[in-house]
Amino acid sequence: MSTTKATHAADVVPSRILLYGATGAGKTTAAVRLGEKLGLPVVLADEIGWLPQWVSRPVDEQIALVDDAVARDAWVFDSAYSSWRERVRPRADLIIGLDFPRWLSLLRVTRRAVRRVITREELFAGNRETWRQLLSRDSIVVWHFRSWRRKRRAMRAWAADATGPPVLLFRRPRDLERWIDAQPAHDQRDAT
Structure with missing residues (x-):
């Protein structure tokens, strides 16, 4: 884990969290787990971005949904x-960057996509991945290659920016898991 702005981030239990990283890094899984642990509602980017039949939701509609979500006092965006x-970023109390090695996120996204094609798993808006896709x-998988470097640069720039929200950069999944495990469960926080 990078320690950039981490002292503040580690001491405060955040209520508005943005996860960010490469396609396949495990952002959604981590967001859901974190939301359950902290008792925070989870906002899934792909549910905002996509309509049935893999039709991209118009950007103005996406922005309206995002504005509604970030106006709330508590959330975890995946x-x-x-x-x-x-x-989203300026409203976050904490940004969690999944700055994992490229090979790991590529392996994860490829394995996940193949599994979804084989199992015909239903995704957001009833969409399913296909062999053709x-x-x-x-x-x-191609999107991973197109976006990986840009996403890594963005999270590292945010971590270096002392004027923005605190950023925790995790370089290994086990460090992220340890951090999530160390967070107080929402029922424990409420009792104090």
Whole structure:
């Protein structure tokens, strides 16, 4: 874990958290786990961004949904699309950057996509991944290659920016898991 601004972030139990990282890093899984542990509502970026049949929700509608969510006192976003990221980031009490090695997130996204194709797992808005999508130029695996470097630069820049929200950069999944485990459960916080 990077210690940039971490002292403040480690001492305060946040109520508005943005997870950020490469496609396949495990942002959604971590966000759901963190939301359950802290008793915070989880906002899934792909549920905002996509309609049925893999139709992208119009950006103005995405922004309206995001603005409604960030106006609340508590939330965990599992990511933020570039078209509305700056509506979420400044409102966050804490940003958790999953700054894992490229090979790890690539392995995870590929394995997850293949599993979803085989099992026909239903995703947000009733969408399902297909072999055709997985092998296309619009594949989630191709998106990983297109976006990985940009996302890494963004989280590292946020961590170096003393004027923004505190950022915890995790370089290994086990460090993220330890950090989540160390957070007080919402029922324990309420009792104090």
